[in-house]
Amino acid sequence: MLARGSAVVARDSWQGRLDQPPAPSLVSSASSPGQSPKQPTAEADWPFDGRDIFHRLMQHAAGRGNDHAYACMIASRCGGQGALPDWLGLESAAFGCLMRWHFPGVELGGAVATGARLAAERMEEVADLVRILLMDKAGDSPSEVWMAHVIAAGCCGDDHLWQDLGLWDRAELTALMQRNFPALASRNVKDMKWKRFLYKQLCESEGIYSCRAPSCGQCVDYHACFSP
Template sequence: MNGADYWLRRLLALYWGGQAHFPARMGLPAVAWQELLVRLGCVEPAIAPGQIEQQALIGLLLHSRRNERQQLAQWLAQSLTADAAPMHELIATASMGFDHLWQDLGLDSRAELRELMSDCFPELVRLNQQNMRWKKFFYRQQCMRSLGEIVCRAPSCEQCCEKSLCFAEESD
């Protein structure tokens, strides 16, 4: 099994176990969801009623950010390894969450997220030399490349009052 399949299986298990914060089908369209299950040889288990409600609520909250999520997914796809789709969609969806990205994905730590990123988005890991928190890094990179569609929260990291928080060793 390649690294991408390992991570896709891991995220799927976390989703089904209720540890990851995703809408229904992890935010994937029905066809992409079925393709993922077939690719990994998985059968969808029954989902607890509480999880169905949570997924529906997350879906409603994310609906208003669908354009932002789509832009992020398209940007992430540019750095995705050939065998890692639909990881860009999953990362973009989880990036719309309210916690740190590793928490929204249900992972155990920021270090585990870095392993996932290394296997599926190695170019982004190389660009994130200062180990900035991933969500902030994504938006910072997009801001630097945008034509004003994405608002940067600080003119530069060196001048930002949250610099120590963004580059914290293991707090993300």
């Protein structure tokens, strides 16, 4: 569990990441150290290998709820977009299980592992985000467990969470949250930006209430926390 002091540091770091230019230290990469990850765009703007991988995955999709979301993330990762580390932030064995569960028969080789790793100092923070997510998972599918780990890894990126995950737009992330973690998603009643919402849940779980505004509606940073 994240210590109180660590939670404050995590919160402040996260807030700065959304409001300021990207810092290069969140995900370390053996191939391109110090470079900010590319941002996902519409499928038509992906590198050719990303588009090709997406269509290949969907042709072999098992018909499960997270097929499309995972296909987007994997294609973005293979195309050098988004901010997820190798294997979408999973262990390589877990990623292999994910592939067999969602895309049986597809082998990607090393396309999804290029040396990008989560920074070691973020691992405790990621573990606590996973805990927050799994407390409200929809059922007993392993896909929800993998998704919790992937989302937590995506929170270590520098942009909006849907971009860092390699999704096409924020609506896909909202649908993903509602599908996998419905009780948690239902608490986001004012459509708070998902990365901020998750860190807010983390801080509150540790008994940390740092905002000095009497309510979100009266806060000067309202526009930074909530979507239009």
